[in-house]
Amino acid sequence: MLKITLPDNSVLEVSKGSTLADVAKQIGPGLAKAALAGRIDGRLVDLSSPVETDLAIEIVTAKDPAALEILRHTASHVLAQAVRHLYGEQVQYTIGPPLTDDFQYGFYYDFDLPQTITTDDLATIEKEMTKIVRADLPLKRLELAPQQAKKRFGGLGQSYKNEMIDDLLRNEKVSMVSLYEQGDFLDLCRGPHLPSTGKLGPFKLLAVAGAYWRGDSNNKMLTRIYGSAFFDKKQLAAHLEKLEKARKQDHRLLGRQLELFSIHEDIGPGLIHWHPKAGLVRHIIESFWKEEHLKRGYQIVYTPHIASERIYKTSGHLEKYGEMMYSPMDIDGQNYYVKPMNCPGHIRIYQTRPHSYRELPLRYCELGTVYRYEPAGTLHGMLRVRGFTQDDSHIFCTPEQLSDEVGGVLELADYMLKSFGYTYSVYLATRPEKFLGTEAQWDFATKALHQALESKNISYEIDPGGGVFYAPKIDLKVNDSLGRQWQGPTIQVDLNLPSADRFSITYVGPDNAEHEVIMIHRTVLGSMERFVGGLIEHFAGAFPLWLAPVQVAVLPISDKISEYAGQVHDGLLRANLRSQLNQTADTISAKIRQATLEKTPYMLVVGAKEAQARQVSVRHRSEGDLGTMSLDAFICRCQDEIDCKGKAG
RNA sequence: GCCAGGGUAGCUCAACGGUAGAGCUCCUGUUUUGUAAACAGGGGGUUGUCGGUUCGAAUCCGACCCCUGGCUCCA
Secondary structure, eight states: OEEEEOTTSOEEEEOTTOBHHHHHHHHOHHHHHHOOEEEETTEEEOTTOBOOSSOBEEEEOTTSTTHHHHHHHHHHHHHHHHHHHHHOTTOEEOOOOBOSSOSSOSEEEEEEOSSOOOGGGHHHHHHHHHHHHHHTOBOEEEEEOHHHHHHHHHHTTOHHHHHHHHHIIIIIOOSOEEEEEETTEEEEOOOOOOSBGGGOOOEEEEEEEEEEGGGOTTSOEEEEEEEEEOSSHHHHHHHHHHHHHHHHTOHHHHHHHTTOEEOOTTTOTTOOEEOHHHHHHHHHHHHHHHHHHHHTTOEEOOOOSEEEHHHHHHHSHHHHSGGGSOOOEEETTEEEEEOSOSHHHHHHHHTTSOOBGGGOOEEEEEEEEEEOOOOGGGOBTTTBOSEEEEEEEEEEEOGGGHHHHHHHHHHHHHHHHHHTTOEEEEEEEOOOSSOSSOHHHHHHHHHHHHHHHHHTTOOEEEETTOSBTTBOEEEEEEEOTTSOEEEEEEEEEESSTTSTTTTOOEEEOTTSOEEEOEEEEEEEEEEHHHHHHHHHHHTTTOOOTTTOSSOEEEEESSGGGHHHHHHHHHHHHHTTOOEEEOOSSOOHHHHHHHHHHTTOSEEEEEOHHHHHHTOEEEEETTTEEEEEEOHHHHHHHHHHHHHHTTTTO
């Protein structure tokens, strides 16, 4: 008999050779039925795993946080089996991992297929998957010597699998590899898996896409099928609903419906035209941005949109970012480029005279418009474009000031993100394998970033090796209303441009000697395009009052009271509220419908009764009728709401 | 850039080898309205572009442009 310890610290005696499934059965029939996998000494294993010595064991059911990943992993195997059934022996299956952090997808599998497939084929594949689930095939784990495994896959014509085994041999020097078999399907896989395909919950195939073998664009393009799987129907339905909601909140759709922006084929892809309403939103954000920067000792600068190639040779951009820069134009026999970055201009401003340590830090900021070549296939509405305005800044400081400066940026970022109703999480990205500068510089800069985070009491995760080649950085990822993460503010300590090899940016220290300056490159919003595109989706087009292009729609019941309606409208304008007076011949219902669809925060319905009482009937776009009040009371309400921005909901 | 799918009126979509159609938007007129769509009439398309097949092409074929979903990449 073996003594095993259960999670509640109780000890259970089981006979030798028992599997985890047996253990579950011994604990109770309910658990036996719910059991999906197990843990032996904390390590996730199959239910069929034998219990060999006295160990701490745990039975994993659907409630366990790890269960979803196992379920989805098995789902991907079932998908691969179905595809092989339908498209024949020539199907090569490659990798098919579960996804648990992805907003849309729960798993995928990459295939090298003898034919192309489309989304129309997904229903057929789903049907075949359902057959496999109904057949309730047990998933058997096999542990084989690599050569034996290669033989089996060779027999099945699975050359990708053999390539993967060769890699395991080379990189991990494995002596055994694990395979999973379900019916006529065999896959190389670490596991664990559900005990049988019948345990698979509801699933849905969602998309067909291309994906490079091993994610390398030099390799063959495979066919990827995405899907998701859950434990119960409600979860799947809720997930599909969430995807549908996201689709409706797509900024490209809302951008058209709300007349926010447009892109024109004959002007060029990836080039945004800001219509008046989005223009106003951007103006408000930029004013807010400038105000907050000036309060914090930033200085606003402007730099030209084109520059001679000489500066980009010095900066190294031509060499490192040349592919992202547009072809040069000839000006008086010299090559000029449209700027892809703002830093060189800021550096040259700094360098127009020597700087004392007493003047530092200097914080130059610019809403700088840059143009970068982005491959055609990557363009996406306002979120991925070819011309965009960065809310850029370069801070020049001494090494002693670095940590405080980073802290200041973190404070600013926090303040601004909260104003837009965003929460965020923080990542510190450390030295990558390939890097410029010395290890000592990296250690110093990384430590300063750590310090800044600690002193602000900010909890963060380390992203080891995630820094850019010239800088360690802090990234803030913002969480939007749908639970998606976006790249937000980023703070980089540039160890390249200030160096003697590049710009030799210096200051004069108290010792009267020149020292290399510390340069921080940071952005809070990213780019106006991406930020506003993200905001549109975050708010589903319903901008909070302080950002709404039209804040109040004045809706007269009929044109008999147009005089009073005009007075209300003027009163709002005088109170600095953005009001729009609807004087059309529509019925009041139609006017309300129109303003609601335009997502105008407040509607003021005015008719004979209101004119008589010198009041307004207030309606909110989502809360409906709020009753009548005086115009002054309404204006006060709006001003309070505007002052709170996104912070008070 | 790569793989796949797509492009019909400003928008959403129909027609899928035989004279391009609807709803909304827009314009005009009537209606003077009480909390998400009053009524009537009218305008609007070389079917993304160019070429080919055909008696005849929105429809079939090819090239290019653009869009969508991904991949690589990225603010």
